[in-house]
Amino acid sequence: MARAVPEVPTPIGRSPLFQAAMAAVSRIAPLSRPVLLVGERGTGKELVAARLHYLSPRWNQPFLKLNCGGLTDSLLETELFGHEAGAFTGAQRRRLGRFELAHRGTLFLDEIANAPMTVQETILRVVEYGSFERVGGSETVEVDVRLVAATNEDLPSMAAEGRFRADLLDRLAFDVVTLPPLRERPEDIEVLAEHIALQMAQELRRDVFPGFTPRVLAALQSHPWPGNVRELKNVVERAVYRTEPGHKVEDIVLDPFASPWRPLAASSARSDGAARRPMRPYDFVAHINDIEQDLLKQALATNAHHQKRTAAFLGMTYHQLRNQLLKHGLIGGKPVVPADD
Numbered sequence: 001m002a003r004a005v006p007e008v009p010t011p012i013g014r015s016p017l018f019q020a021a022m023a024a025v026s027r028i029a030p031l032s033r034p035v036l037l038v039g040e041r042g043t044g045k046e047l048v049a050a051r052l053h054y055l056s057p058r059w060n061q062p063f064l065k066l067n068c069g070g071l072t073d074s075l076l077e078t079e080l081f082g083h084e085a086g087a088f089t090g091a092q093r094r095r096l097g098r099f100e101l102a103h104r105g106t107l108f109l110d111e112i113a114n115a116p117m118t119v120q121e122t123i124l125r126v127v128e129y130g131s132f133e134r135v136g137g138s139e140t141v142e143v144d145v146r147l148v149a150a151t152n153e154d155l156p157s158m159a160a161e162g163r164f165r166a167d168l169l170d171r172l173a174f175d176v177v178t179l180p181p182l183r184e185r186p187e188d189i190e191v192l193a194e195h196i197a198l199q200m201a202q203e204l205r206r207d208v209f210p211g212f213t214p215r216v217l218a219a220l221q222s223h224p225w226p227g228n229v230r231e232l233k234n235v236v237e238r239a240v241y242r243t244e245p246g247h248k249v250e251d252i253v254l255d256p257f258a259s260p261w262r263p264l265a266a267s268s269a270r271s272d273g274a275a276r277r278p279m280r281p282y283d284f285v286a287h288i289n290d291i292e293q294d295l296l297k298q299a300l301a302t303n304a305h306h307q308k309r310t311a312a313f314l315g316m317t318y319h320q321l322r323n324q325l326l327k328h329g330l331i332g333g334k335p336v337v338p339a340d341d
């Protein structure tokens with residue numbers, strides 16, 4: 001039976017920074033050399049790994065992935081290289097690893113920085129000689145696999161500190177493509193948001209997507225997007241499904257956890273002031289101040305920074321809210337004492 005031709009994943013973006021990264025991807029794709037993808041979380045490393053594969057002559061061969069984080073050393077080793085029957089208790093049959101299964105294709109090793117040194121050594125051998133032994137076996141297996149690895153760590157400094165094998169880094173980094181964070185390419189935010197919203201509207205079986213209001217677009221532009229495109233995707237998809245069909249998106253929720261009733265974190269892991277304050281001597285005024293500030297920030301986030309709506313949400317007048325925001329330095333200006341307060 002004929003195999004359906006898979007679609008080449010096409011990342012969206014028109015900023016010069018993004019276009020330059022995509023040009024590098026297209027240049028390196030046809031070569032059978034390793035590529036290292038570097039970028040913050042959610043910048044599109046996995047999407048680009050797939051694009052590299054489907055733009056290469058290996059496109060109709062296997063494309064396999066393995067995340068090197070979160071597995072024990074021995075589990076990662078067997079996932080990569082497979083094992084022979086009887087290699088360890090419970091290993092009743094021979095099992096092929098990702099390298100063997102990806103023969104003639106591409107293997108995407110995600111979070112490569114988390115691969116333990118012993119596994120790094122074996123990967124290095126496969127890159128160098130194209131061969132390895134299954135766990136518990138002595139037969140040499142030869143493979144032809146193109147490696148694409150990804151990381152959000154700085155591997156050269158890890159290598160300098162002895163936490164990553166410098167020789168493996170040299171081999172993996174035949175070419176390095178660094179994906180820029182979304183905050184450095186604001187030109188991409190609107191096109192990405194439109195694209196994501198259209199897809200979401202289709203998923204919801206809506207005929208049209210009427211767009212975003214200018215205020216929502218401004219809020220999308222001014223957010224720093226620490227979670228990059230994945231975060232944008234969540235925010236936009238949430239906004240689209242919460243909007244009545246046929247209406248423009250006029251509300252976004254940047255932090256779905258934002259709520260005045262959000263439970264306080266028990267540990268000091270919390271980044272804002274309230275939980276980190278030492279218990280004794282107790283500064284009552286500072287503590288109340290922190291709580292007020294938290295509530296204001298969360299209410300603002302819940303109401304997409306729309307001040308009138310935030311005021312109503314908190315049961316305050318608009319001027320009361322403005323004065324509170326001024327008091328906590330959340331906006332600039334002078335306090336107002338209107339007649340209706």
Ligand SMILES: Nc1ncnc2c1ncn2[C@@H]1O[C@H](COP(=O)(O)OP(=O)(O)OP(=O)(O)O)[C@@H](O)[C@H]1O
Pocket residue numbers: 010011012013039040041042043044045046047048152192229230233
């Ligand atoms: N330029 C883009 N165009 C369209 N969608 C994108 C783009 N970049 C990322 N995405 C989408 O954003 C989400 C996150 O991307 P991806 O999983 O590739 O990021 P990542 O860099 O691998 O993240 P992590 O480091 O957290 O694993 C995916 O749903 C992906 O399809």
Ligand SMILES: [Mg+2]
Pocket residue numbers: 045046110
């Ligand atoms: Mg990823």
